[in-house]
Amino acid sequence: MAAADGGAIHPVSARQWPAAGPSRIPNWVYTDPDIFAREQERIFQGPNWLYVCLDAEIPNPGDFTRSKLGAREVVAVRGMDGQVRVLINRCAHRSMQFCSANRGTATEFTCPYHQWTYDLDGNLLGLPFRRGLRGLGGMPEDFRTEDHALERLAVVSRHGVVFASFAQPNQTLEEYLGPTMLGWFDRVFSGRALKVLGYQRQRLPSNWKLMFENIKDPYHASLLHVFLVTFGLFRMDQQSAVEMDDTGRHAVLVGRRGEQKANEATAQMRAFHENLRLADPRLIDPVREFPGEATVVMQTLWPNLIVQQQSNGLAMRQIVPLDAENFDLVWTHFGYADDPPEMTERRLRQANLFGPAGFVSADDGEAMILSQLGIAGNEAAEGLVEMGGREVADVPHTVTETAIRGFYRHYRAVMGL
């Protein structure tokens, strides 16, 4: 669909962002394969900290899990020293993907093709017939195993969350997130040990940025999400805020649970049903577990993570772009290791709101698909992002699209658009 408007006609260098700036989004950012290629290079392989996994997924030495950072697949493994390594899932010999299990425990990695074997640091330990057979064949004299390690990423972790980077950022994770985001991050990840409750994946035929826009857009939440609106889980008339880091690349939506009662705001929400009742109210039976008044905190962390805290529903949503018009969303639902059984039950029940079948997030998935369908063939058109003004600034309300503008202000700078 993008071909007619693709690279041959419009090389990235000739692309012109609309003069109005970040309050307009040209549709070609969602379809152009050349833009996608530049995103891979500058964003996903750029000097950013990308979410990889939770420490709790690989608690013991030798435990590993696969993850995907942009287009490149990695294996995160806990070394014998307890530190996590993130290795590209590509044998140094012929590029074969050497690890095909989603997770497990290993003492070394052996590529099944020619049995090149690596230690958990990614160092090449050895390979069959290195010295040939009966004086014939073998690797050249100057072959050194030290020259053929697996590609290894820079890794940082904070309070049980592992991040990695293809290009060593010149910022620590704490600097990268900035003080505002770090405060919200530490609210959920305080250092308390985590417990994984399970995984979900969905493939959405839409551009990966639409996922970020969705969670940076509190305007839609009060209109699209009948379920959230009706049961007061997220609504414009509640005390709420949108905050960003200095660059605008990260953002957080903060809200406080309200009542199922009609008022001036709900009158503008066709989604509001005053009389809708749950037959089993245990579905929404939240208990306060974090300091402060906020009951919903949705963080979007550049470039591949959404941290969800809605009531007692906690999840990492990892964005894995596949191409310009498709991405996978990987959900890791979690709680805390010391949760009593009734709290785990509560989290599992509330998880009905989220994931590929969520009362709320299935809406979002459908909305992104329909957005991509509307964008296809209309690459010359642009999106309008003016709710709450045209500037990028933190606001103590949610009648705004400011965080989308913040995202694109940063995006343009990184992409050179």
Next chain:
Amino acid sequence: MIAAAPGLRASAALRARLADLYGAYDEALGEGQYERWPDFFTEACIYKITSRENYEAGLPIGLIYAESRAMLADRVAALRKTVLYAPRLMRNLTAGIVLRSIDADGMRLSASFAVFQTMLNDPSTVFLVGRYYDRVVDDNGALRFAERICVTDSTLVPTSLIFPL
């Protein structure tokens, strides 16, 4: 057709009642009659959809996780009144039903399912396939699911899961 595990005695009458239950379930879902769906379950039922990956690792999360018939009714009310989705038809096919055991807690059965999805103006596609792990009880004269765990072979849901399996 309901098969029985080796050595398990099951009368033709019982197998026919089970076949009726499974057949009616497929029919209700395939015809989009979701209002009929909660009534296939007991009041204190467990209904869960999860992937083989979670199931084998003992991870408890569900795509749908319900602990009562009322929660199933809430799911139907939500998909009728609150959830946005593009129009689609779903068709459930259940096969290879095996009665595995019978005890005081009811009958344990397993079966394979395939669910096909047809979006408006698109070809039909395989949506999810997997296995049901069921516990069926006689609930005041009607056979109902006291437990239905739907374990999908794929870890990946194509787009979104709007309707139950």
